[in-house]
Amino acid sequence: MTVTTPQDQLYRQAIAAHGAELARCCHGYERDPALRQELQQELHLALWQSLAGFRGDCSLRTWVYRVAHNVGTRHVQQHAGKGQMLELDEIVELADERHDPGHTERRLDLQRVLALVHRLAPLDRELMLLYLEELDAASIADITGLSARNVATKIHRIKALLASQMNAMRSPR
C-alpha cells in the first residue's frame, strides 16, 4: 500500500486548488505545446519537491505562485534566444501583429494578449501574469518581493500598455 506523506497531501491540495492558474501560467511562459508539456512536468516536480519545505510561513497560494513563476522564469532563461525579451517601457514602441481572419474575435484578443506576454522580460512577465490572474496588489507584492509602491506603478503601466497595444492592434492600417 502506498503511504501518503504530508508533502503528497499538500501537493494534491495545491494542484486541486490552483491547477487552472498553473496551466495558464505555463501558457504564459511557453507557447510551444511540446515545450509547454515539458514545463508542466518541471513544475509538477518542483512543486512537489519544494513542498517538503513548506512550514506555513506564507499561504499555500503564495507558495504555489512563487514556485510556478520561478520555474517559468528559469524555463524561459534556459530556452532563451528564440526572440528578444523586452521590458514594459520598451514594448510600448512595438509594432503590431497582423490579424488572422481564421480565428474568432475573442480568441484573437487572447492571442494578442499572449503575444504580448511572451515578449516581456521575466519580472515584467510575472507581474503581467499575476495581474491577469486578478491578484490584488498586496498579494502581488508578497509573491514578487517588490515594494507595494513599485507594484502599483508597474500595474499602472501594465494597464496602460494593454490598453494601448490592444487598441493599436485593432486599428486598421
Place this chain on the structure above:
Amino acid sequence: MNPHLPEDDAPSLWRGQAVPPLQPLPPEQLAEQATKLQRSISRRNRRETVVAVLVAPVFLLYAWVFPHWLTKLGALLCVAGLGVLLWQLHRRASARPLPEALAGSLLGFHRSELARQRDALRAAWLWYVAPLVPGMTLFLCGRQIEIGVWQPGVFVFVALVTGGVVLLNLYAAHRLQRQIDKLDPLTREDNP
C-alpha cells in the same frame, strides 16, 4: 469587432481561456522523475570527469617521454591543475539551489540566480584558467629548451587567448551586475 478592449477586460479574457487545468501526478511518478533528474545531473558530472581522465594520461605520458625536467614538472602540474579544475566543477555543481529556494519571492529568486551566475563568471579565471597556467607555462618553456628554439610568439598567443577568455567572462559578469543593480531599487518603497 469591439473597437476598444478595455484593459480591465484582459484579465477576464485571460482567465476564461480554454486551458485544461493541471491534474496531480501520482507520488511514485514524481519520485521517479526526481531520481531521473538526479541521474542526469550525475551523468553530466561524470562526462566532465571522463574528459579529465582521458586528458590526464596524455600529460603523464609527456612527463614520462620528454627529457627536460621543466617539461616533466609542467606536465605533472597540468595533471594537478586538471584535478583542481575537476574538484571545483563538482563542488560548484553540488551547490545547486534547494527545491525550497523556488518558493522564494520572484525578485529574490531572480536576483540570487543572477548573482550565482555572476559569481561563477567572475571566479571562472580562478577555477578554470589559473589551475592550468603554471603547468602549461613550464611545459612550454621545457619544450622550447628541448628543441633549442626560443619562440616567444607561443607565449604571447597563449596569454592573449587566456586573457581574452578572462575578459569575456568579466564582461558577462559586469552585464549581470547591471541587471542586479536594476532589480535592487524595486524592493524600496521610495523608488518606484
